[in-house]
Amino acid sequence: MASWHDRFPGSGLRYAVMLHDLVMVWLGWQLLFAARYAMLDNAPDQPLFSLDVLAVVAIQGIAFWKVGLYQGLWRFASVADLINIFKASFIGLLAIVVLFTYRRLHGIPISVLVVYPFALSALLGTPRLLYRAWKDYQSVHSDARARRVLVIGAGQAAEGLIKDLRRSGDYEPVGLVDDSIHLKGAKLHGVPILGKINDLVSVARETSSKLLVIAIPTIDAAGMQRIVGLCERTGLPFRTVPRLTDILEGSSLPGELKEVAIEDLLGRKPILPDWELIRGWLRGRTVLVTGGGGSIGSELCRQCARHGVTRVVVLEISELLMINIQAELRRNFPDLDVQGVLGDCGDPAVIRHALRTFRPDTVFHAAAYKQVPLLEDQLREAVRNNTLATECVASACAEAGVENFVLISTDKAVDPVNALGASKRYAEMICQSLNKRAPSTRFVTVRFGNVLGSVGSVVPFFREQIRKGGPVTVTHPDVSRYFMTIPEACLLILQAAASSSRGAIYMLDMGEPVLIRDLAEQMIRLAGKVPGADIGIVYTGLRAGEKLHESLFYHDENCQPTAHPKVMEAGVREFSPDLVLGNVAALRKAIASYDIEAMQQILTATIPEFKPIEEPGVPSTSAKIVPFPTKEAGRIH
Known part of the structure; x- marks a missing residue:
């Protein structure tokens, strides 16, 4: 068992300080009496030690202890310590008066009692302040x-x-x-x-x-x-x-x-995934990641490499992103077989070549366009890259007999009001439709909200505005979003994919939605500035296609808990797989002729809940915040 000195290594010094203070009480009491009777010829004798003097010292020592005078250190003596000393001296005076009342204060001059707390405070405070001044002098000159x-x-x-x-x-x-x-x-x-x-x-x-x-x-x-x-x-x-x-x-x-970083403030308690399940699922596999150089795709590559895959195939359209992620993986995982395919995953020849050459066991489809306001004016590209490219990759995986296909989706696919949401919701429906027709491939969708620090997200945008001195632009005072760090999102993607059932949609627990204005204010403070004073916040109005709030699932998806408390499984909503897959050909025809009106009609016919926001800046009322269910909550209807 640890000794007192082991637990409180400064206790010896503390006892020395207590002894010093008690000596000062005795000395002050003697000096006050000596000063009071110094000019009198018939001054009464004041013994150096008596029961009265010892009582005064004991009373004052208890007062020092109760006030907490010995919790501080002389090295950092301050005005607060002087106030504590005076408080203890005054409390001691009151106790002395009460104790000696029965003697009617016989032998104790009133003048001694009046001056006592001030004199004692000076005797105790002066050594402390001098000691601190000496230590500060030493520190500065050392x-x-x-x-x-x-x-x-x-x-x-x-x-x-x-x-x-x-x-x-x-x-x-x-x-x-x-x-x-x-x-x-x-x-x-x-x-x-x-x-x-x-x-x-x-x-x-x-x-x-x-x-x-x-x-x-x-x-x-x-x-x-x-x-x-x-x-x-x-x-x-x-x-x-x-x-x-x-x-x-x-x-x-x-x-x-x-x-x-803002990630330190918005993250949550560390996630504890089922490592045995994830590593057992990934060990020895070949995985292909579309969009493997992007924010989510590159982290999926890292996580897969870290947890035992044999080969990672990066399919990427950007030369620079391809070079960066391949170099990083080869540097950090020298035993990993890293391969790359440069091209558009929406090109059937490219994806068939990649599947035929490397024969992956699992495909993570992370390639997508994701900027809401931009895609509102670029419906063709949203549909081509998010919907038709997904159908191209998913169909090729089904034909090649790939064991697992994992679609990375978004909360904006729930009650979609914009091009991004509609194109991703259509992609989800394609995967669920193919799941029923391709028994050799397990199709899984993982849905989550914003990730902190991803390319084009609000955090780096705010950071750049703050760096330039502001103002920081927020669309609406009440706008909120879900946030998750990129590593956290990718770990949960792997958790969901490793334990998933066929055709399911999984939602990741994103925690509580965050008000964007609070996010902006906190980032300004982290930069050492004062919101509204050093850097202003300007509200610009909701941009085209933006909601005030997002939800992670439909109210009728009958969500069920999984083995992991941060992952929920949504049931398949009722829709016609024949309609979904049949309209793909019509979408390709509209894409080829750049017929925006035809694309909108096909999306609306296939996704009845798709209700575009007609006027930019007008908040959507079609969505509301739906709390993430707990495991104990059971099934949600």
Whole structure:
């Protein structure tokens, strides 16, 4: 069992401080009496030690302890400590008066009692302030360049951080704050733990810190939001240590201090997928990823490589994206067979060549156009790339006998009001229709909302506006969206695909929808600016095809829980597979003749719930936020 000294390594020094204070009580009491009777010839004798004097010392010592005078350190003595000293002195005075009332204060001059709390405060406060001034002088002259750092957290990450800070020579750790009760007053490599995280503002001020570092890499989003709020109140710059996953993935280096990203605030508790299921499903397989150089596609390639596939085939239309992802995979996974096919996955010859050459076991279809306002004026390309390319890849997979086909869909396919939503909903219906006609291939659809940091998403757009000094443009004060990090989304895609049944649509738990205006304000604060003062927010009105809110599933999809609490399975809605597949030929004809009106009529006839927004800027009332069901909720009707 750990000793008291092991748990509180600063306890010996604390006892010395307590002894100092008690001596000062005795000395002050004696000096006050001596001063009071100094001019009198018949002054009464004042013994150095008596029961009365010992009672005064004991009473005052208890008052010091109760007020919490020994929770602080002389090194960081401040006005708050002086106030505590005076409070304890005054409480001690009241206790002394009560104790000696039965003697009618016999032998204790009133003048002594009046001056007592002030004299004692001076005797206790002066050594503390002088000690701090001396330590500050030493600190400044020992290394004037060192930046004073206050560390948030006192775990293993903080321990390593303190070593790295001292090794660099550019930083001086001056203290830590941590919510562990048993750590208060202890030291970590000689650095004192000065209070709880809620004390951050006052501790940062008292220690004259110049930088705050969050050293709790396992903290969840809610905890990070709380700490960031406290950091912002200090007005000081703040950084965080990278998570272990960031280091393993190569996005951060050990010991590196990075800015707090919006992903740290919007993410949720770490997902714990069924690793045995995923690795067992992927091990030894060949996977093909269409759009393999994009945000989702490239992360799917990384995750598949990380979890045991033998070969990754990247089908990509962009030369640059193809080069980048192939180079990364070959560098990080030297034993992985990385192949590439440059071309349009909507070209039947390209996809047939890829399937015939590499014979993949699973195809992830991530290639798509996804920008809502842009696609409203580009219906032909939305239908060609999102709907017909999906039909091309899915049909080719069915003909080739590919074991699994996974379509990456979007929440905008639910009650679609725009070209993106309608084209992706049609793609979902194609996959469900083919599933009934191609018994050798298992068709699965995974549906989720916005991913943080993807190309063209709102986060990098806001970041660039903030970098240029603003203003940040938000479409509507009430607009909300679901957000998820790219790695989190891809892990759940693999989880859903590994455990899926035929023809199902899976929805990923995106958490609570986020108000875009709150997102903008938080990103401005993370940049060290004040929303509305340093950088303004301008509301521009909803763009063409935009809803106020999105939903992840239809109300009649009869969602059921799966083995994973973050994944729900939707039932197949009633529709005619013959109509869906039959209209594909009509769509191709309309595409060939660039007949926009015919495309709209086909989409409306095939997807009855498709109701385009007629006037840009007018909020859609066709969709409402539907909460993600819990596993305990069971079936939803």
